[in-house]
Amino acid sequence: MPLTRKSIKILQWILSAFILFAAILVWTTTQEKKDGAMTPQVVMIKFGADGRQDAKNQGFxxxxxxxxVYRYQIHWDDPAKLGIVKYIQGPYSFDVDNVMIATGLGDKDSPEDGVDNWDINFNISSSKTTSHEEGRDKVMSLLGRLRSAGWKRYVYAASPRLAGREALKYVSSESGALYSLDSTYTPTIDEWKNLITVEPRWIFYADGVFLTLSLSYQSSGSPDMGYYLTDIQVSTASDHYTPYFTDSVERRKKWEKLISDELKPAREExxxxxxxxxALGYTIDATYQPPPFEAPDFSAKADNAH
Incomplete structure (x- = not known):
């Protein structure tokens, strides 16, 4: 059976999980490795046709x-000289250090859109192993920088609107839940130790783009020390809502006019x-503001605009 765009992206997520173990081997080996080709240490990534051309020009x-599905990828193999990725989106731009792999995806069915999904795999620290406290603090610092750049929390349309510690409590009680944590809440060390066992994620939105920060953790065998692999995925709104339109390329191209109806079951859930x-004592965060695409009348307005 031929791979679909959705299955390609699922495979990409599975690959990310294995990268952590590959990273451990890279960090612990004493053998020095050198690339045959020169890889720039600093690269810039963006969306659209410009992002596709920039990737080509930078040696992806x-x-x-x-x-x-087309893919652009660059990687850094020397643990002593990992990459720096500069994500470009006006005031929402940010930099990521200690990058191992950066991957861009696009779709031949919409060549005018260019790259519509970027995935950045990186180490949270330049150290070989990281303590729980350092890992937590570096993740919270990165989350703070994203908020300062204008990124706002996003909660899936079917998920409950919970804030602070209650969001963390919900994740801990719902096995396998893909839930967006509240980045303004700093877990205690004990909470952090429990949290990293479920591969937590923080999801954001800014000006038509969605961002997911997730992490995996593997103990090093030393008390309270381990390896962190962190992942940032940024995707355009059309790419973010693709799972609702996997049945038709034409429907996917008209997602703005159809998304309101597609999200009705999610809102009910x-x-x-x-x-x-x-009823269990949780407080619903009524101040949460979803992206404009998830307003019940968004599709009607989009249809009228055309």
Missing amino acids: STMNHPSG RSKKEAELK
Whole structure:
């Protein structure tokens, strides 16, 4: 069966999990390795056709899959000289250090859109191993920089709107829940130790783009020390909502006119879940502001605009 765009991206997430173990081997080996080709230490990434051209100009490798997904990728193999990625989006731009791999994806069905998804795999620290306290503090510092750049928290349309410690409590009680934590809440060390076992994530939104920061952790065998692999994925709104339109390329191209109806079941699921949580003593964060795409009348306005 040929791979679809969705399955390619699922494979990318699976690959990210294995990268952590590869990173451990890289950090612990004493053998020095050198690339045959020169890889720039600093690269800039952006969306659209410009992002695709910039990737080519900066030496990213290219893969055009028969399914129609094209990929641009660059990697840094020397643990003593990892990469720096500068993500460009006006006032929402940010830098990421200690990068191992940066990957961009696009779709041949929408060549005018260029790159619509970037994935950055990086180490949270330049150290070989990281303590729980340092790992937590560096993650919280990065989250703070994203907020300062204008990124706002995003909660999936079907997920309950919880804030602070209650969001963390919910993640801990819901096995396998892909929930967006509140980046303004700093966990205690004990909370952090429990949190990193479930591969936590913090999801943001800014000006038509979604960002997910997630991390994996592997103990080093030394008390309270381990290896952190952190991942930032940024995607355009059209890419973010692709799972709702996997049945049709034409429907995907018209996602703005269709998304309001597609999200109705999600909104109903959120209401039901929030009612259950309120009965358990949780407080619903009524101040949460979703992206404009998730307003019930967004599609009607988008249709009228055309």
